[in-house]
Structure formats: structure tokens, C-alpha cells
Amino acid sequence: MKVSVVIPTGRTRERVAATIQSCVAQELPESFEVIVIANPPSPELEQWLDGVGVAGAEVRYIPCEVRSANVARNHGLEAARGEIVYFLDDDCRLPTVHHLRDLVRLHDQAPEVLGIGGPYRSPDAAPRSTVFYNAYTEMWLRRNGTPAGEQLVLAGGNASYKRRLGGDDLIFDDALAYGGTETEFNHRLVVRGHSLRLDDA
Structure with missing residues (x-):
């Protein structure tokens, strides 16, 4: 399996449905999976997800009893079967049906780079608070880059990692609560000694 998309969420089915559907709609030659970490568990979301998967894209529901972003992320890492693990925030949407294909291409072009991420993009109808937050996050990301093109941080809701390069280092600190945990x-x-990159997509 090529990609595992991990979506930790505490939202209702109605509020996370568009995010999940943007993932299932991806046109990727290789098989991929979408792992929804329900934090806290949601029987309604689990039932809805049973009918969401399509050919080539498996959708999996995993309950997480502990209210913690990092615990939920680690649940996703443990369950992931893809060569690339892609963390996506539950209020984000993949902008095109080729987003995962383009992400795989970026990883293939940089086999020595462990993590590749991007900024958050605001839709046209986004509220001003969202536009401000996304612009501030992008500024923060770019200020944490090096002249050589390396990146010191990635945004937690739009970041992907190669499992074969990360190995045992790919684990989040369960002791940290919300806010800056990634x-x-x-x-x-x-x-x-791992390498991170920022992509504008």
C-alpha cells in the first residue's frame, strides 16, 4: 500500500464528512487507505464510514478513548500500512483529486527526505479568522526554513512521512497535550538527523 491518510478527529460526522470525501475521491494509481481516529469514539461516525470506501481506497475507523492529539496520531501510526503516512487535519480538504499522486511524486523525487509538508490554504468563502490563521501558519513555516531548503518544522495537519526512513523515530510524545505537539x-x-521539506502545494 502506498499512502495512509491519518485523520484524527473529535468532530461529528457532518463536520468531518467533506474532509474524508476529499480523500476518498483521490485518483491514485496505487492503493491507499484513509484512517479516521475518532477521539473520542463516535458510533455514528463509525456506522457512516462503513459505506464510504471505494475501489482502491480503504476507509478504516479506529476509536481512541484518550483525548489527546498525539495519542490519536500514534494510534494512526500503529495502524498505518502505507509506505507514506500523511497526517491531515479534520477541517482540511485535499484541493484536487491529484493531491495524493503529487505527494507521492514529491517523495519519490526526494528519497532521502523523511518528511514533506505544506501550508494551509483558505477557500474563497473562509472566515477572516481562518484566513489570518492560515497566513500566520505559512509565515511561521517559512521563517523556520533554511537557505539550503531544509525545514525545521511542518504543520501538523498537512504533513507526510516515509515509514522506511523514520523507523522508531516516528512516534509522538504522548505526554504532551494540545498546542504545538507536532x-x-x-x-x-x-x-x-532526518530531513524535512516544505512544498507549496
């Missing part, structure tokens, strides 16, 4: 994870990867 920053510690990415800093730790860089300190251990």
Missing part, C-alpha cells in the same frame, strides 16, 4: 515531534526528527 512541533516537538518535527524538531526531534531534525535533531536526530
